[in-house]
Amino acid sequence: MKVVTHSGTFHADDVFASAVLRAALGDFDFSRTRDTALIAAADIVFDVGGAYDPARRRYDHHMRDLPRREDGTPYSSVGLIWRDYGRAALSRFVPDIGDGERDSVWQDVDASIILPIDRTDNGVATASPSHLALLIEAFNPTWDSTQTYDEAFAEAVGLADGILRRVCRQAHAEARATAFVLKAATEARDPRVIVLDRKLPWEKAVFGSGLTDLLFVIYPNEDSTSWYCRTVPPEPSSFGQRLSLPEAWRGLQEEAFSKASGIPDGVFCHPSGFICGARSRASALHLAEQAIAVGRETGAA
Incomplete structure (x- = not known):
């Protein structure tokens, strides 16, 4: 499977989208490029390509008629990828998750991590100096760095994977805690x-x-x-x-x-x-x- 996003400077949405896809799909051929031929040949394209078409697994959001959530909030690439691949990714982030807990955990992570990135990436909300989006952007190479953008991107994805793993496990623990509390209430x-x-x-x-x-x-x-x-x-x-x-x-x-x-x-x-x-x-x-x-x-x- 070939997966493509854009090359050059990266942001939290494409970094986290990559981490989600890696968790959901396992190994795949990954490229960061703006070459139209490579984009057209890819199986999944996110944050680049000028098209939003889930049926063809095209997940760009930089168009005038950009995809939005039910409440009108614009999606970023990670919001779209989490929507379609997040539940599958949970099997890796939380190996012992049950089917009855999956939707609850997915919703918690969407609200706590994914939605804020959507909002910041689209200018709906302002990022404070310590906002997760700006911390991820800090992984971009400085002007005098010898590190390539692709190397820096891979490093940022490693951080995003760790964050998602912890947040998903915390959400899973809360879902399990809810079951304990409700049982205690009935008794x-x-x-x-x-x-x-x-x-x-x-x-x-x-x-x-x-x-x-x-x-x-x-x-x-x-x-x-x-x-x-x-x-x-x-x-x-x-x-x-x-x-x-x-x-x-x-x-x-x-x-x-x-x-x-x-x-x-x-x-x-x-x-x-x-x-x-x-x-x-x-x-x-x-x-x-x-x-x-x-x-x-x-x-x-």
């Missing part, structure tokens, strides 16, 4: 409290699955030497609380916290009232139950 005796047997990302599951009654999440720390009772925020990535921990607990530690909360093994309560901890699962669960009881008395719950 909970009180819809306001769920208990997880390991520390994992739970906010996406809570807000994406409509767990609107949930107030507290109980989970162990990394080595299971203590357990946290964490309040659920009103929106993702917020330190606010649907129900705050009692004022009387806040800022206390060890014996003082244990006495105030009525447990034998308290560790701490954060001064802002969004998290507290104990040395046992039972005590952490008791903290949540006590916080709900106090909230009911004060009218907060």
Whole structure:
């Protein structure tokens, strides 16, 4: 199979598109050129050629009538390649991915990595100095470099491959975490409290699955030497609380916290009232139950 993109200066979209195709298709004959004959003879062409025709595997986006996403955002070459080859690429980036997780992971990576490159490449968004697109462009040879553009491109693709591998695996881990959280929610005796047997990302599951009654999440720390009772925020990535921990607990530690909360093994309560901890699962669960009881008395719950 022959795959072609343009020669010379490269950007994040063609670099990442190349990494996606390599993951999806394995080995192929790759050329960077603007020779029209070589472009016409290629099996897949991206970011060059002046044509957008998925049926013929032509993925340029530099035309007046350029391809767009459903929301109107213009595609760059990586957006087009990820759309058509990203799901196949996931099999290499995340070897143990299941078919039931593939679409969720694909969508997460599209939103977190691919779409921002589309937007920046097309001038829809401005790239900050630390933006991924500018970091990739920094791989282009300097005016006094002896490195060729093709050599620099290959080096940049290696970085893009590593980034995609990590981002895909993180998205896969989040998809698996969502399944754990939803299972815990179905097994909970009180819809306001769920208990997880390991520390994992739970906010996406809570807000994406409509767990609107949930107030507290109980989970162990990394080595299971203590357990946290964490309040659920009103929106993702917020330190606010649907129900705050009692004022009387806040800022206390060890014996003082244990006495105030009525447990034998308290560790701490954060001064802002969004998290507290104990040395046992039972005590952490008791903290949540006590916080709900106090909230009911004060009218907060």
